Amino acid sequence: MWFGTDGGLARFDGRRTQAATDPGLPSGRVLALQTDADGALWIGADNGAARFTNGKFELIKETAGQTVNAIITPERGRAIIATEQGMIFECRAKPDGVVDVKSLLERPLQSADADHPGPLPLTSLTIAHDKLLAGSSSRGVLVIENGAANVVPARPQVYFIRALETDSKGQLWVGARSRKDESGFYEGSEAARIARLDAPTGTVMTLRAGADDDVWAGTDGRGVFRFAGAKKIERFTFDGTAGGLRSDHVYSIFVDREEVVWFGTDRGVCRYDPHAPRVELTGDNPESNFVRNLYQTSDGHLLAGTNRGLFAYDGATRTWRSVTALARNIIYAMAEDKQGRLLVGSASGLYAAPKSARGVKLEEQTFARIEAGSGSADATGSVRAIAQFRGVTYIASFGRGVERVEEARTRLVWPSDAAETREVISLFADGDARLLVGTTNEGVFVFDGQQTRTDPAFAKLKGAAVRSIDRTSDNALWLATSRGVYLCRPGSECAPIAPSFDVRSVTANHNANSNEAWCATTGGGLLKIRLDESVGPIVSQLDAEQGLPSQNVFAVLPQRDARGNDLLLIGTSRGVARYEPGRAAPSLSPTRIISKRVHQPEELRTGLNLEYPQNSLLIDVTATSSRTFPEQFQYAFLLSDSKGARVKQKLSHESQFTMEGLKPGKYRVTARAFTKDLIASSPLSFEFSIAGAPFPWTSTALAVLLALALMALLWAILEHRRIARTSTALVEANRELAGARLDLANEAERERRRIARDLHDQTLADLRRLLLITDRIPGTGSDYRTASSSERVAANHENPSFDRATFRQEIESVSNEIRRICEDLSPSVLDNVGLAAALEWALANAVAHLPVDKKFEYEVRGGEEIEERIKLESSVRIQIYRIAQEVINNICRHAEAKHVRLSLKASPEGSLTLGIEDDGKFFAPDARAQGRGLANIHARASLIGAEISWTKRDGAGTMFTLRKKLGQ
Numbered sequence: 001m002w003f004g005t006d007g008g009l010a011r012f013d014g015r016r017t018q019a020a021t022d023p024g025l026p027s028g029r030v031l032a033l034q035t036d037a038d039g040a041l042w043i044g045a046d047n048g049a050a051r052f053t054n055g056k057f058e059l060i061k062e063t064a065g066q067t068v069n070a071i072i073t074p075e076r077g078r079a080i081i082a083t084e085q086g087m088i089f090e091c092r093a094k095p096d097g098v099v100d101v102k103s104l105l106e107r108p109l110q111s112a113d114a115d116h117p118g119p120l121p122l123t124s125l126t127i128a129h130d131k132l133l134a135g136s137s138s139r140g141v142l143v144i145e146n147g148a149a150n151v152v153p154a155r156p157q158v159y160f161i162r163a164l165e166t167d168s169k170g171q172l173w174v175g176a177r178s179r180k181d182e183s184g185f186y187e188g189s190e191a192a193r194i195a196r197l198d199a200p201t202g203t204v205m206t207l208r209a210g211a212d213d214d215v216w217a218g219t220d221g222r223g224v225f226r227f228a229g230a231k232k233i234e235r236f237t238f239d240g241t242a243g244g245l246r247s248d249h250v251y252s253i254f255v256d257r258e259e260v261v262w263f264g265t266d267r268g269v270c271r272y273d274p275h276a277p278r279v280e281l282t283g284d285n286p287e288s289n290f291v292r293n294l295y296q297t298s299d300g301h302l303l304a305g306t307n308r309g310l311f312a313y314d315g316a317t318r319t320w321r322s323v324t325a326l327a328r329n330i331i332y333a334m335a336e337d338k339q340g341r342l343l344v345g346s347a348s349g350l351y352a353a354p355k356s357a358r359g360v361k362l363e364e365q366t367f368a369r370i371e372a373g374s375g376s377a378d379a380t381g382s383v384r385a386i387a388q389f390r391g392v393t394y395i396a397s398f399g400r401g402v403e404r405v406e407e408a409r410t411r412l413v414w415p416s417d418a419a420e421t422r423e424v425i426s427l428f429a430d431g432d433a434r435l436l437v438g439t440t441n442e443g444v445f446v447f448d449g450q451q452t453r454t455d456p457a458f459a460k461l462k463g464a465a466v467r468s469i470d471r472t473s474d475n476a477l478w479l480a481t482s483r484g485v486y487l488c489r490p491g492s493e494c495a496p497i498a499p500s501f502d503v504r505s506v507t508a509n510h511n512a513n514s515n516e517a518w519c520a521t522t523g524g525g526l527l528k529i530r531l532d533e534s535v536g537p538i539v540s541q542l543d544a545e546q547g548l549p550s551q552n553v554f555a556v557l558p559q560r561d562a563r564g565n566d567l568l569l570i571g572t573s574r575g576v577a578r579y580e581p582g583r584a585a586p587s588l589s590p591t592r593i594i595s596k597r598v599h600q601p602e603e604l605r606t607g608l609n610l611e612y613p614q615n616s617l618l619i620d621v622t623a624t625s626s627r628t629f630p631e632q633f634q635y636a637f638l639l640s641d642s643k644g645a646r647v648k649q650k651l652s653h654e655s656q657f658t659m660e661g662l663k664p665g666k667y668r669v670t671a672r673a674f675t676k677d678l679i680a681s682s683p684l685s686f687e688f689s690i691a692g693a694p695f696p697w698t699s700t701a702l703a704v705l706l707a708l709a710l711m712a713l714l715w716a717i718l719e720h721r722r723i724a725r726t727s728t729a730l731v732e733a734n735r736e737l738a739g740a741r742l743d744l745a746n747e748a749e750r751e752r753r754r755i756a757r758d759l760h761d762q763t764l765a766d767l768r769r770l771l772l773i774t775d776r777i778p779g780t781g782s783d784y785r786t787a788s789s790s791e792r793v794a795a796n797h798e799n800p801s802f803d804r805a806t807f808r809q810e811i812e813s814v815s816n817e818i819r820r821i822c823e824d825l826s827p828s829v830l831d832n833v834g835l836a837a838a839l840e841w842a843l844a845n846a847v848a849h850l851p852v853d854k855k856f857e858y859e860v861r862g863g864e865e866i867e868e869r870i871k872l873e874s875s876v877r878i879q880i881y882r883i884a885q886e887v888i889n890n891i892c893r894h895a896e897a898k899h900v901r902l903s904l905k906a907s908p909e910g911s912l913t914l915g916i917e918d919d920g921k922f923f924a925p926d927a928r929a930q931g932r933g934l935a936n937i938h939a940r941a942s943l944i945g946a947e948i949s950w951t952k953r954d955g956a957g958t959m960f961t962l963r964k965k966l967g968q
Helices: 456-461 601-605 697-776 782-786 789-798 804-825 828-833 835-848 874-895 932-944
Strands: 002-005 008-012 017-019 030-035 041-045 048-053 056-060 068-075 078-083 088-093 099-103 122-128 131-136 141-145 148-151 161-166 172-176 185-188 194-196 204-209 215-219 224-227 233-236 250-255 261-265 268-272 278-280 291-296 302-306 309-314 319-322 331-336 342-346 349-352 368-372 382-389 392-398 401-406 409-414 424-430 434-439 444-447 452-454 466-471 477-481 484-488 495-498 502-508 516-522 526-532 536-542 553-560 566-572 575-579 587-594 608-610 617-624 634-641 646-652 656-659 665-674 684-690 857-862 899-906 911-918 947-952 958-965
Touching: 002 030, 002 041, 008 041, 041 068, 041 078, 048 068, 048 088, 056 099, 078 122, 122 172, 131 161, 172 204, 172 215, 185 224, 215 250, 291 331, 291 566, 291 575, 302 331, 309 331, 331 392, 342 382, 342 392, 349 382, 382 434, 392 409, 392 424, 392 434, 401 424, 409 444, 424 466, 434 466, 452 456, 456 484, 466 502, 477 516, 484 502, 484 526, 495 526, 495 536, 502 553, 516 566, 536 634, 587 601, 587 665, 587 684, 617 634, 617 665, 634 656, 646 656, 656 665, 697 804, 835 857, 835 874, 835 899, 874 899, 874 911, 874 932, 874 958, 932 947
Parallel strands: 030 068, 068 122, 122 161, 161 204, 204 250, 291 553, 331 382, 368 409, 382 424, 608 684, 857 899
Antiparallel strands: 002 008, 008 017, 030 041, 041 048, 048 056, 068 078, 078 088, 088 099, 122 131, 131 141, 141 148, 161 172, 172 185, 185 194, 204 215, 215 224, 224 233, 250 261, 261 268, 278 575, 291 302, 302 309, 309 319, 331 342, 342 349, 349 368, 382 392, 392 401, 401 409, 424 434, 434 444, 444 452, 466 477, 477 484, 477 502, 484 495, 502 516, 516 526, 516 553, 526 536, 553 566, 566 575, 587 617, 617 656, 634 646, 634 665, 665 684, 899 911, 911 958, 947 958
């Protein structure tokens, strides 16, 4: 459904309304819409016209810049366009899609309105008697021919035309501007012979011919008028429809293919279904509107049996009239016997209209009561059903059983024992074979004209009240019971198909090949049940929400209207409702198709191929029907394989169908939609395939590789065992080698200590003796040491060849150097004060021997009581000390530092950390070019199993770290 609005073109797809935006659409308001026989949509707007076909909008360039007020499509491939600027264009679409456009006027028409000079606005178009007519705003109706426009003379002459329409009979209808309380509506056989209709329409803005030879007129402020045959006029207003008509200003009317009328107003769109349920009251008393039975006699009389008598329908006045003779009776059943008498079953017995009264009006006829054979006036009792079986009339007498009607009396035929009672409430003649008898509690019995018996097929009905029975053309029996609707197919047991309703009556559709029935229920309204070959029973519900006067329905009477369309009379507890079921099939289209991606609907034409490993598909469809709201649709889905076998099916109000876990192969999906009247759409069917898994080359290769890997693993295990034995020996050898290296280092330290002792004990002792000898040389000695400088000069003068003072100084200098070498070879401070103090002494000693310009400040942190918390072997301590010496020497030589910090700490986990950091140049040891000092550091760290590293500080300088885990 397309809508032209002040904001542009909008589209309604049955679920939602969306604005249409496309470069091929003219801008501005959309003032005219029309479809042609090819399904193309023609759009007229403020700035030209466009055509929409095959999903594409195409501008009509010749109309650019002109306001299009009217479009008609009189024949296939042809459209005529009228504009506000006084031009008319004819468009013809060629088979190749190209549109030829030509002007039907040699020049734009000019207005005859002195107050509004300029081009003549054309408002409407129609074709009447093979002539093209145009409505104008100041020159009345114009006939367009031979490139000119001529005014059609008429009496009365109407100048300001707003709408033109031609109905199916060729009658011309004209809508014009008029005063509020006057008529602006004209009709005639031709434009020169139009007459004003007597209806206060005011200005008529739009006209539309209906489906029943009627015409709808939308007015500017007076609502909607419907003109039917014999000048009958109906009016619809905002107030008169309780707001159903959204406004009394109606600018457009459209009658769709389902004969639903749509109205475009200044407050939006509304719809009107002329075939929806319409209530007819049979009487003034509520009990007279409690309709229990409906019947149509052979001569066409419509009868309604109520709780307060019998009523006959008067077609001329469309009213129900009470049959006086049966007033105040509760009417349960009606039928005609073979003599043509009308029989009426009531709560007070059975009545018949005498044959002599057939010419009298039905509501004036007298009815005679048929007495029981026993002669008792009340022996017949309450008659609930009447049936003709083998040419004989039988009645269901509640409390007595089945009785046979013989002329003016009845005879009890079942049960034969008068002491036995049967609460019989329904009868159905199943051809001439049997008479089915329904009871309130004992199910169904079968009467063959002589005796009554039970049938196992009806066993499930025992305990239920069987109120009505009917048969469809497929020989299936339908039973209305207190436990729902039961279906009995030939040769099988009865099965419930609508078990949740209390059903009062069932009426089968007796059309050829029909397999559906209407069921009247208490509390559930009217049900329609259709037996579908694919999905089984489909149930639709018509209730008070959709227009019935009551949820309690007791009777249904199918009829045909004057056009041969199906019509239902529905008897409810609040009157009779007339309802015309829909006939048009809904349209069904796919909206979403999803596998691992979203597929376009166009892909369904060629089928879908789902690649491995995809094995699922989802389809979402949309059904469209103006008489069925989206939530009322039912969708049937069927999934079958390549052999036609059913894989999955679904029937629900849900429009989605999910197919999961499918095996490789080809499949077909068939979807159908059912309206609320169970009219099925054309099947939407497509195929798709699920690809099988390709040959597992990868898996096979992986399996081969796995086998090779297992073989390699086995070989590796064997090799590992062999290598393990070898590696154990290597580890042991490495351990011995490491021990040997450590022993060698310890031996070197011991040798250093021996050399230091020799130097200390021997060389220093010799130097001390040499010093003593020097002192005994003449001019030397104690007197020399204590002599004054003048005396020393004199002594030297006495021995000019020997400078005793210089020689003594040299001996003392050599002694000091030897002491330093001895301390360096074997630092006694390690043994005397421990590692921390020895490191501090080494740092201080290094600073002391630096030139003044290279001296730096230093500090030592940690180390307090560290010797007490950790136990270090002497061999480990000496290596740590040697490493610290080497690092300090590097700082002194290369760093140009101003400050050095040394820290020593032990962690609770049992590790020792030595840190030496400076603020000089960053030192990054290069593994490719290391000096001997770095090699010594690495070698000594390896000997004791320590980790060393140099890192750059945040500022300038280097951080050296040594970590040694104790116990390793």
